[in-house]
Amino acid sequence: MDGNAPVYGGIEAGGTKWVCAVADAGGGVLTTEVIPTTTPETTIRAAVRFFEDRRPLAAIGIGTFGPVDVRPGSPTYGRVLATPKPGWAHVDVVSPLRATLGVPVRLDTDVNAAALGEWRRGAGAGLGTLAYMTVGTGVGVGAVVNGGLVHGLLHPEFGHIRVPHDLVRDPFAGSCPFHGDCLEGLASGEAMRRRWGRPAEHLDDPSVWELEAEYVALAVLNLTYALSPERIVVGGGVAKNPALLPAVRARLLALAAGYPGEPVPVDAAAMDEYVTGPFLGDRSGVVGAVELARAARPAPNPPVL
Template identity: 60%
Template structure:
């Protein structure tokens, strides 16, 4: 039976998995994200201890140069310039498919989750940071590199929200204003500890602005919002209501929904990256 290796490489942890031909996960291991010299060999070691995969898919945090297979300028100390492909390709002797973690999650949702039957969607993860993966015509969107919609500019009403933002590059971009990191610094407590009211109404405002921009530019059939902050009960209802108001009657209709795969979107997408790498269709 053909086995596929999958890695969801996050800034805090790497989830490594082995899946069968049908995509069923048969083995997993979590590796802490420390340094490249520690984390990557530990991930390769996971696959060496199990039946050899025919290919490996890596859905990684970024930014990443997909052509070179390397992480570029990341605020994660020690990871800029890290080669995310060669250690798996040479260490295991198999093809490797690479994409961003959010494009991976978008692929997972397209094939097996809330995006089944659709051809164009956006997956937005709202957690420590904000990332957006985009599928257009059934394929992950790649341009000069990959979408970085977490760094889009959104209107910032400084009278309502004087917080300057936390993005080290742009200050008050979407990630700088609406990530879990920004919520903790703005309100003095982690998002999980914040009660209903202004903190979540403000969060919904920024996410609705982002959805509006995505709807205007990409025209997705659905925007799927996940992540530790994005999964807050009641948040999507606030986002839907505000996005409708922002549209002002203009037909920017897009479904705003939660991930159908829960926290398995990314690793499921990484399995699909491996499947595509084995078939030679990495852009599918």
């Protein structure tokens, strides 16, 4: 590789860590660094230092936890909105990087970035429509439809949909500070920690994962009927439990009850192809962030988003 060739930067800005990466002109990741998410000033300064040491830099893409203003031209573009993450509400994550490094910066949500990464280089390669659901500290969905990331009034906030809540089976009131027992309030890693008193990775009771699979399957069913994606990728820390996805697939078949029939999966083999884990593993988000950067500063054959 030419040592003077520009590189592209990507940031997966999560609630617990920022993963920073640089990639070559083709999007191949060259190096990464993990920065703990502490205060906005400390975290952003560490990201700036990472990229300062890796110039010349062509552009940066950021996939951040939200909600966040992703509307270019908006007076609050690049600002985190009403997040429950302490200290991060109304923080501008774009301007400090753009001003200090002097390069274009393109922003989207962390789940949209993960969807983009999987669509371009992972589970969605060759498909027109892909949804990525993260089940981790929070719950969110990003989607690529006909080659473009989904935006509208703002961006999808699928983690806050309502799902059936059987208070006899699950008397937990929910952990969401805004809605209580929305999907995120019932199925996120934070919800599991509060409900059971331990983090998800330390829970091994089958009944715990049966309940979690119920909520995730309900969410996947809603996503299937609302968006009609050709594949749904389920990632995030909670989804790493090996019992979860098989249980989600089985429950989803029962919930769908054969409706509407093919091409919606109607048997276990088809369901295995329809609901998958991320092919890129933990790198979906940062790979997608690099793709945002490549679109912000197009190469001769720029990616279309």
